[in-house]
Amino acid sequence: MSNTMLLGQKKQKTRKGVQIPFLEKLLDENKTNLEQADSQFDSTEGNQKDRLQVLEKINKAKLNIEELTKAIEYSRTHDYFRHPNIPQSIPDEHVWNDAWYDESRKAWVTLNQYFMNSTNASDREIQQKYISDNVTNPGVIIEEDRIEFRMGVPSFLTKDSENRPIWYAWPTLYDVMLTKEMAQGKIFPDSQEKSYLYRTDSDAYISILGGYLTEAEYEFAKEFHPFMVKEPLEVVRATSGRLYDEKVYKKQIKQMEKQNKEWEKQQKKNK
Structure with missing residues (x-):
């Protein structure tokens, strides 16, 4: 896939906390999911398969609530930018630098070169459909359920150089967007569970x-x-x-x- 990012263009700085309404909506959805799963749990007594499925829903909702709460605080305290190639129809509350949520497609899109350079990025049906829609400067698109929040930003579960699962930031991150936890996750994590990868366009010298x-x-x-x-x-x-x-x-x-x-x-x- 050709890289259509215009990194030389000026990035528009956007006010802190602008994504909070979107994040709060996701948070409320997960709180509702947790309440529904909790109410279903007792009815699964005696059915081990159903009980495990409900327990999985409970644990996922709890994790999402925890991570979205962190994301709200991150949005409130950190600067971020809107890449000039993002379609004007996308509201600021759906944007994290060069990545965004496309509500009309129920999908996430990014211009992050790590994903743009992926060898199989253009082979997927959702990607081919996205390009065929005559999108100007298309990025890499993925179904909304493939993205979860980690370290305060939307992230994608991939594999590291040793084929172990690891979260990778969906947007490109600049120095002002980094946290100690992100840097440690990339440079010197305490454990594999705390590992985290990202691409930065800040000067690494x-x-x-x-x-x-x-x-x-x-x-x-x-x-x-x-x-x-x-x-x-x-x-x-x-x-x-x-x-x-x-x-x-x-x-x-x-x-x-x-x-x-x-x-x-x-x-x-x-x-």
């Missing part, structure tokens, strides 16, 4: 342990990664040939020198 991090990822990684050198960001910018604030840089260098002297002094005491 900071070389760390065989990979490259964006500035936001680097700042988050300093909080959870035990094996990396934790230099101040202004020092990293200066040593990487990036624009930096000279006054802040000198201050950070002095602070690093002070910390090194204190460390050396402590080492001598411990001998």
Whole structure:
């Protein structure tokens, strides 16, 4: 599938919390599903198959309620953007940067290059129908029940390099959209269950342990990664040939020198 994204175009910043009405509607739907499943549970006594099916509905509704509650808080506190290639008919409350919910098709669409470059993206019936509808600059479309909220954003269950199931952010994420939990899920997760992948168009230029991090990822990684050198960001910018604030840089260098002297002094005491 050809990539029709216009990454050079200006992205329109949209107000925080704009998706909340849409998220609250989904939240109410899942609360209703939970009430209905709870009321069905007692009637399944003696029927193990039906009881397991109802229990699965209960657990899924509870998980959705938990994740949608997180998504509402994420929408309230984080910036996001509207990609210029998104159809004007799509309301802002259905948009997460370059991904959106198409209510008329009951489906989710994305311009995220990770999915646009998928080798089998165009082979599916729903995708072929979407393209045949003469959609301008079509993205990758998928049925609404294939997308769930994780880490505050719509996500797709895929597999990692070791063929293990993992959630991947449906939209492209920029530094201002990242959280510590997202970064840790990608860089140094506590467990497979907490692993999370995403694509970012922010500049990943900071070389760390065989990979490259964006500035936001680097700042988050300093909080959870035990094996990396934790230099101040202004020092990293200066040593990487990036624009930096000279006054802040000198201050950070002095602070690093002070910390090194204190460390050396402590080492001598411990001998």
